[in-house]
Amino acid sequence: MKITEALIIRFFSGECNEQERRMVKSYFLEHPEALQQYVTEESWDNFTSSHLLPEAISGKMLQAIRQQTTFRRRKLITRYGWAAAAAVLLSLGALTYYMQDRQRAMVAAAQPSIVIKDSLPEYKEQQNTTATMLSFSLSDGSRIDLLPHSAIRYRTPFGQYNRDIQLQGKASFHVAQNSRLPFTVYAGKLATTALGTVFTVTAFNADKDMISVRLLSGKVVVRPDSILKAQGVKSAYLAPGQELRFNPLQGSIAIYSEPVKRHIPANVVAAKHTIDTANAAMLTFNNEPLDEIFDRLSARFNTRIVFRQGALTGMRFTGGFNSEKESLMAFLETIGLLNHLRVYEKEGTIHIEE
Incomplete structure (x- = not known):
């Protein structure tokens, strides 16, 4: 690869890749006079280093500076430019030396441990844009029946860190038992937690419309968020057949042990079976x-x-x-x-x- 002025400018701007950086550095080490035109008095005056050089390198630098002190006054500007160039290269060398030494120390300290690099959590979203119910299983063995116009969001891999799900819409949850990681569904200002059960949560417009939690089997606890707690709203435990309804506009919670009955006409008659x-x-x-x-x-x-x-x-x-x-x-x-x-x-x- 040819060393061009454009490449050198990219080098000083920190835009080179590793291969280009090594080539430009080697070029300046072989042709130090080429570095002078890129170094100004201002760069020398502003130059600082946060790391100490190894004694062998600092000794060579000191010797080079002493040799320059015999030059005449008319070459003062040139000497400063060369000194700044030398400082740039030596700073790069010192940084490389420091990082290599630090890396060796980290590798030695990490043996036989494994260093795990932190990363941002990843989330997955499931949406039901169809007109029918969408059913799928999670990696922990739980099953979700997601109704139309509904969506859920959870961290992956599911069950490795938690079993938290954010819901918008309506879904039924068939929860696999796991005493170590509770299964929690967040909908609006409510969080419904279960260890192993079947329940349904409805929250299409959690800020305005009613949020309901209906327990089909097992046992769940429905907890309010910190704002509702400050307003005196308490957690509620549901038994099978019970339904909790939360009014977000009033901030009120009601539990129905017997769901509202649909009106049955008085003239109902049995057609196929005799009624006891x-x-x-x-x-x-x-x-x-x-x-x-x-x-x-x-x-x-x-x-x-x-x-x-x-x-x-x-x-x-x-x-x-x-x-x-x-x-x-x-x-x-x-x-x-x-x-x-x-x-x-x-x-x-x-x-x-x-």
């Missing part, structure tokens, strides 16, 4: 196909439930539904979450889609 009059509000299902369950509920509560024939093949459910403690819509949403189905209501009709 001793417990008319309770329906039980024993490994029944979902299509038959939905038909049964549709007739029982005189509500139209629409789903595509054949879409529910192989899907079954075992459990109970108590219409006095849970609304029909809430029960169907639970079945939907367990089977990755989208459940929504439109114009009085309940739609169930894949």
